[in-house]
Amino acid sequence: MKTLFTFIPPEELKQDLIKSFPDEDFSFCPEIEQAEKEIQNAEVIVTYGEDLTEKHIEIANKLKWIMVTSAGLEKMPFNAIKNKGILVTNARGIHKIPMAEFTFGLMLQHAKQFPVFKKQQQEHLWNQALPIFELSGQTMLIVGAGAIGGEIARLGKVFGMQTIGVNKGGEDRQYFDEMLTLESFITGLSAADYVINILPSTSETKHIYHKHHFEKMKNTAVFINIGRGNAVKTEVLMEVLQEKMIAHAILDVLEEEPLPAEHPLWDLENVTITPHVSSHSKLYLPRAFEILKHNLRTYTKKQEDYLNVINIEKGY
Amino acid sequence: MKTLFTFIPPEELKQDLIKSFPDEDFSFCPEIEQAEKEIQNAEVIVTYGEDLTEKHIEIANKLKWIMVTSAGLEKMPFNAIKNKGILVTNARGIHKIPMAEFTFGLMLQHAKQFPVFKKQQQEHLWNQALPIFELSGQTMLIVGAGAIGGEIARLGKVFGMQTIGVNKGGEDRQYFDEMLTLESFITGLSAADYVINILPSTSETKHIYHKHHFEKMKNTAVFINIGRGNAVKTEVLMEVLQEKMIAHAILDVLEEEPLPAEHPLWDLENVTITPHVSSHSKLYLPRAFEILKHNLRTYTKKQEDYLNVINIEKGY
Incomplete structure (x- = not known):
């Protein structure tokens, strides 16, 4: 199962993730452009939530779940996501x-x-x-x-x-x-x-x-x-x-x-x-990765206890 | 009964005090130098606590009580105060x-x-x-x-x-x-x-x-x-x-x-x-004056429920 990141996490978090899920296939791309080649094979996309377009959702034939490691969802292509029945979770609560x-x-x-x-x-x-x-x-x-x-x-x-x-x-x-x-x-x-x-x-x-x-x-x-x-x-x-x-x-x-x-x-x-930094924190990504890891465990075990599931109709 | 201030309080607090104690005689001096003429007649001295010397205590023949509207007492002439059995209270707790x-x-x-x-x-x-x-x-x-x-x-x-x-x-x-x-x-x-x-x-x-x-x-x-x-x-x-x-x-x-x-x-x-201002506050003197008024009431009624009485031996 391929999990595709549209950003590069800090090395420590990356290694912890790989170690925690040794059987999974992770791809880390610095930006969405580099991720586009792999998007057709991704079951899971991990994104900051501002880079995905309708076109990406259309070509992502295996996509089941998008984990957004932020709280802002204004730029998400929710119509396309809804049509394909894709699960969306985010990192709300850590801000x-x-x-x-x-x-x-x-x-x-x-x-x-x-x-x-x-x-x-x-x-x-x-x-x-x-x-x-x-x-x-x-x-x-x-x-x-x-x-x-x-x-x-x-x-x-x-x-x-x-x-x-x-x-x-x-x-x-x-x-x-x-x-x-x-x-x-x-x-x-x-x-x-x-x-x-x-x-x-x-x-x-x-x-x-x-x-x-x-x-x-x-x-x-x-x-x-x-x-x-x-x-x-x-x-x-x-x-x-x-x-x-x-x-x-x-x-x-x-x-x-x-x-x-x-x-x-x-x-x-x-x-x-101040330049839109009120949520910035050295602890931000570690906390978001705790949610990601919980949900990845849920996904791989085909369970249902996802954290922070987004209601696609409401958009939050 | 004369109450002598060695500082000038803000007008609002001054008027409130005079109104609350219409029978008492208040003198407000900008500094200890101007207060020296009246010190022999003062029963009560209200001070920030850094201006009184042994000499002042010696000549203050009627002095019964010193109210210090701060918490720092390092500069108080405690030996002279002790010898004369003068009560000292301060404003601790408002900092x-x-x-x-x-x-x-x-x-x-x-x-x-x-x-x-x-x-x-x-x-x-x-x-x-x-x-x-x-x-x-x-x-x-x-x-x-x-x-x-x-x-x-x-x-x-x-x-x-x-x-x-x-x-x-x-x-x-x-x-x-x-x-x-x-x-x-x-x-x-x-x-x-x-x-x-x-x-x-x-x-x-x-x-x-x-x-x-x-x-x-x-x-x-x-x-x-x-x-x-x-x-x-x-x-x-x-x-x-x-x-x-x-x-x-x-x-x-x-x-x-x-x-x-x-x-x-x-x-x-x-x-x-920062210039020794951590306790500074627009609410500092109003709070200190609440303690002063409580203690003045106690003094005039010859009661014993003074707030913040200083143990002269210990110096706090």
């Missing part, structure tokens, strides 16, 4: 720890003025007279109260914060003091010190934040986007930040990625830009 | 929240490479290829497992960290997986990803870290000092960092404060210096 850590790091960086202290160090300046805030007692509005939002709320409660969550139907979730629906979330904006967007990209969530949403926020509020860049138009963010409607925006995702080098957003004083 | 938040902010800043991302933003550079670490799974050695160390350990457990604590006798403390004594703590250094010093300054803790302590640490370890600067000689830190024995030092306190502008430590690439 919540690094993304929640990243979010708290960014919030604390803002509250504790670390970039200003860094500048003072460069200037050899010992100056204590900066306003330093606490997370304790502050309110977070977490727009997207799934696994990642729940982990952020869990940490928030431990830091003594108020947590308001937003999901489609406004159902109660653990670690949230209050829940709002996607339709009513605008009512939570005025209470929030931190507005954290973790919505996935769907037709409902595209450009969901308009200028009037930011007008509702406190002028001391911080907007953090670690979800999808198209939740808000870059030109809206530019206006909001230039007019200082809020104190700061922290953007790990943007409508256009990479953000073009000449874009004026880079230079605004009240924005922090 | 743990801001200091634990500051510490986690600094650890996350290191693990998530925020200063490098900041530099990339200044250069308009979208580069994802930086190693990003997690706190989850890492080990903290908390040298000084009191109220502040306990709060850091509490957060550490929630972040999925291992917590090793150090106190005088090695007694068990909540949120610590393991405890060591001051004499044995060197044995915990090799396991730690983060070594956090929160020891107070005593004859036992002065210059407690020697070069051989840093030699025992991992070369990926981070040393964080939010306790007292004299726990380690600056020249030892310089050597350790220049020889890259550890990955990074984060120093909120230093042997000499302010660190002189011409000191070479400012410019080492593997050091982060």
Whole structure:
């Protein structure tokens, strides 16, 4: 049985996999182009999820299962996959720890003025007279109260914060003091010190934040986007930040990625830009490979206990 | 009854105090020099704790109680205070929240490479290829497992960290997986990803870290000092960092404060210096004033339920 990778895993993980499944045939290709020759013989494809097209699915005559080692599935050719009855699993659940850590790091960086202290160090300046805030007692509005939002709320409660969550139907979730629906979330904006967007990209969530949403926020509020860049138009963010409607925006995702080098957003004083890395972690692939190995064992033993099976109709 | 302040509190807190105690006589002086004229008539002195001398205590004939609105008492003239039987209370317990938040902010800043991302933003550079670490799974050695160390350990457990604590006798403390004594703590250094010093300054803790302590640490370890600067000689830190024995030092306190502008430590690439601000918080004085008001009420009603009474013999 051939398992085809459309990326090259780190040597340690590769060797561990080969050792764990000595009877299986693994092919590791650096990119989908090099994998195309072998795709007809692959029963299993392991991919980051952004390279497979309808054409690949059409020619993959033996393909039974696609393991996506990420959580984003927007680019998957689900129609072709559905027609052929191919199983899809992903690595959801492994993002919540690094993304929640990243979010708290960014919030604390803002509250504790670390970039200003860094500048003072460069200037050899010992100056204590900066306003330093606490997370304790502050309110977070977490727009997207799934696994990642729940982990952020869990940490928030431990830091003594108020947590308001937003999901489609406004159902109660653990670690949230209050829940709002996607339709009513605008009512939570005025209470929030931190507005954290973790919505996935769907037709409902595209450009969901308009200028009037930011007008509702406190002028001391911080907007953090670690979800999808198209939740808000870059030109809206530019206006909001230039007019200082809020104190700061922290953007790990943007409508256009990479953000073009000449874009004026880079230079605004009240924005922090990171290059879509909130889920990055030295532990990311080891965790994804644990799921892969579990599912490979299930596959080879013809069992049914797959982890993270995707509902092809729903796309998640 | 005269209450003399050797600092000027923010207007809001001042007015709240006057309103809460309309029958009392408050004097607010910007510094001890201006307060000296009134010190003979003061029954109560409210101070940050670094300005009173033996001479002040000698001339303060009516003085019954000193409220120190900080936790550090090293500079208090305890002999003179003891001879006159003056009550001393302080603001201990209000430092743990801001200091634990500051510490986690600094650890996350290191693990998530925020200063490098900041530099990339200044250069308009979208580069994802930086190693990003997690706190989850890492080990903290908390040298000084009191109220502040306990709060850091509490957060550490929630972040999925291992917590090793150090106190005088090695007694068990909540949120610590393991405890060591001051004499044995060197044995915990090799396991730690983060070594956090929160020891107070005593004859036992002065210059407690020697070069051989840093030699025992991992070369990926981070040393964080939010306790007292004299726990380690600056020249030892310089050597350790220049020889890259550890990955990074984060120093909120230093042997000499302010660190002189011409000191070479400012410019080492593997050091982060903040100007003794880990306990700073917009909520610091409001919390200290809650303790002050409680104790003032106790004083005026001649009751005995003072908060945070200092044992003059022990000095804490």
